[in-house]
Amino acid sequence: MLLTILLYITTGISLLWVAYQDFKERKVYSFLFLISGGLLTSLHISNTNLIQFLISSGINLSFIGVLLTILMLFSKIIFKKSFNQTFGWGDLLFFIVMALSFPTITFLVLFSFSLFFSLLVFLLFKSRWNYKTVPLAGLQALFVMGVIILNKIFSFSNLYMI
Numbered sequence: 001m002l003l004t005i006l007l008y009i010t011t012g013i014s015l016l017w018v019a020y021q022d023f024k025e026r027k028v029y030s031f032l033f034l035i036s037g038g039l040l041t042s043l044h045i046s047n048t049n050l051i052q053f054l055i056s057s058g059i060n061l062s063f064i065g066v067l068l069t070i071l072m073l074f075s076k077i078i079f080k081k082s083f084n085q086t087f088g089w090g091d092l093l094f095f096i097v098m099a100l101s102f103p104t105i106t107f108l109v110l111f112s113f114s115l116f117f118s119l120l121v122f123l124l125f126k127s128r129w130n131y132k133t134v135p136l137a138g139l140q141a142l143f144v145m146g147v148i149i150l151n152k153i154f155s156f157s158n159l160y161m162i
Contacts, residue, residue, distance in 0.1 A: 015145040022138025040101035047160035060099035094137035
């Protein structure tokens, strides 16, 4: 029980650190994605089992692959820019972290709502921030952290239910 509480606390701290780095420096240290990903993956595996984790992660990563392919084509055809100019590597790494963190249905819901949350927050605070682009990984990290905290406090649902 104490180990689980410690796991949730360190996960929250690592997600806050990702957000802080993304807001402050507009780039996040790679080791933060490894730490956050490792902690969230540990939570996923401890709440399901290894086989379910592997299946869910495979499906989730496939979804991210399709999404990134569409983003690459969109960047090249519509924006006439390279993928690197329209999408950050930190954002890609956080997409992967999220894909490994939850079963497929939970991932799809949280991923979609985290993108909507990021857009909404960016549009609301755009005039106050000096960012030309969305600090996507940071905003998604805050969203995931908020969902985990609220779910632990109010027990809305089991985030890891298959």
